[in-house]
Amino acid sequence: MPVAADTRAPTVAMLDAAAARLAGHIRCTPLLSSPALDAVARRRVLVKAECLQHTGSFKLRGAWAAVSALSPAARARGVIAWSSGNHAQGVAAAARAHGMRAVIVMPADAPRIKTAATRALGAELIPYDRAHDDREAIAAGIIKRDGLTLIRPYDDPQVIAGQGSVGLELAAQLASEGIDQAEVLVPCGGGGLAAGVALALDARAPGLRVRPVEPEGHDDTARALAGQPHHPNPGPSALCDAILTPRPGLLTLPVLQRLAGPGLAVADHDTLRAMAAAAAHLKLVIEPGGAVALAAALFQPATLRPGPVVIIASGGNVDRALFARALDTED
């Protein structure tokens, strides 16, 4: 039983309205750089540090945009989401700020830092088995019983509009750096961030082009943008838990086909090296799924247009042990 969805295409007007609702509640994250990273990449590298966002990832933006768009009646009933962690924290934090109930259907093997943080934000957690359970069916049952509104992680126009606020900030920040032509590398799971940023840049900084970045073997968006027929990704990779999606979103893919690409895919080893480089030179903790764009910028220079490159470091919610493993990765 599929849950009813809002299937409107996201628009720039929705982005602007979402940005107005977000104002004062989310951080305008800094645009950072380091001569050492520039030297590795052999070009200027500008890093939008969304790992410094409240809840540790950009996901709060989309969740806040969606929650704040609900009717008073829907707010009174509350929201539900499924997520491996960052969207969960975003929905939990946004719901709590709006005085709403939040239920999160979360994989039982999600990073502990994400489950603990989501619980600390007051959400009710429903664990499920990633391999055997149907998270949508679990959510549908709870929705039928309690009348909660489902906040989808990316296939929701308000969520995409909220993530687009990253692009609105980037357009202004890059203008003040004098950069009006560049590729913007964006970590991509379902494509909500990439699509939202692409919409924002198309409207406000059309010389900046989004290129989605995925883990090797999970580059369903890159393949779709290249016109290849869909086939399932191979078995799960444990590393980039935040951006492992089986296929591009129904609302995000048309935006990306119109405004973004080509896609890039990076090896897990390069993602770990990028995490170590970000710690050493930017003093940032970036999670694997948030580091794929930096990995592409640092270690795939030949695949990029000449000139400065902008990357989004989309989240920082990584368990200590995995982060220590990244720090220990050989160059």
Place this chain on the structure above:
Amino acid sequence: MPVAADTRAPTVAMLDAAAARLAGHIRCTPLLSSPALDAVARRRVLVKAECLQHTGSFKLRGAWAAVSALSPAARARGVIAWSSGNHAQGVAAAARAHGMRAVIVMPADAPRIKTAATRALGAELIPYDRAHDDREAIAAGIIKRDGLTLIRPYDDPQVIAGQGSVGLELAAQLASEGIDQAEVLVPCGGGGLAAGVALALDARAPGLRVRPVEPEGHDDTARALAGQPHHPNPGPSALCDAILTPRPGLLTLPVLQRLAGPGLAVADHDTLRAMAAAAAHLKLVIEPGGAVALAAALFQPATLRPGPVVIIASGGNVDRALFARALDTED
């Protein structure tokens, strides 16, 4: 043979002039927070993330202020500094930006990340043995030969004025948060940052009071502020390399006696725990010497005035292995 020094007391007018010279060259670093840290500290904790400053620490501010105050003739000859690392990087970066020669006298056992970064910034490195050599004598010989200007790490009014720009930013940022009464915990070695921030807050936000924080056993400033006679610190601690100084500065101590204190001292174990907490909840890499203030805020609540606490995370230049050790510290 002591090197001639500028012994003028730093003033707010010097701070404002330094801030004007720094504008556009240093980052206004963000003021970050996390509900998880607030829960540990049982109060609101606001973190000024100077680890995100260019060169990875606040030291660029003072170095830039000093270098930019030199006469054209002095600029043509260049500058020299002694430093375990962060001041070295600051002086090297500021000198390079001004097209000047920079010579750095640096302990042979300084963290590799700091020596490598200083060399990458174009400085000439002169290693010395921390236990047996006299760094001031080494510098004096080079100064006599080449006519370089010594940029002291803290006992220089221009350096203190430059570090004070952190306080000017804090005054504005805390005003916009609605905070006009709070303690501001500042990592303290020679006291340049603490004195500069104290001068700035006294002038612009007099309800905010600096409290210097040092490693246990190296709390010479706390003891001086408590009116105790000077006695040497015990043997070197390897952890907080950035803030191990034998005694308070001649220019900084009078400022701190007038405007700051009482001092705080934290155990190395708590500093490591604070580094782990900053990585988990703020997504920041903070070096040990930069984490002592956060450690005091998190783990010494009884020593602080009630209400919100502001801390400066002064630097992030830590070797991978030591950072991994901090991540592995038990709570």
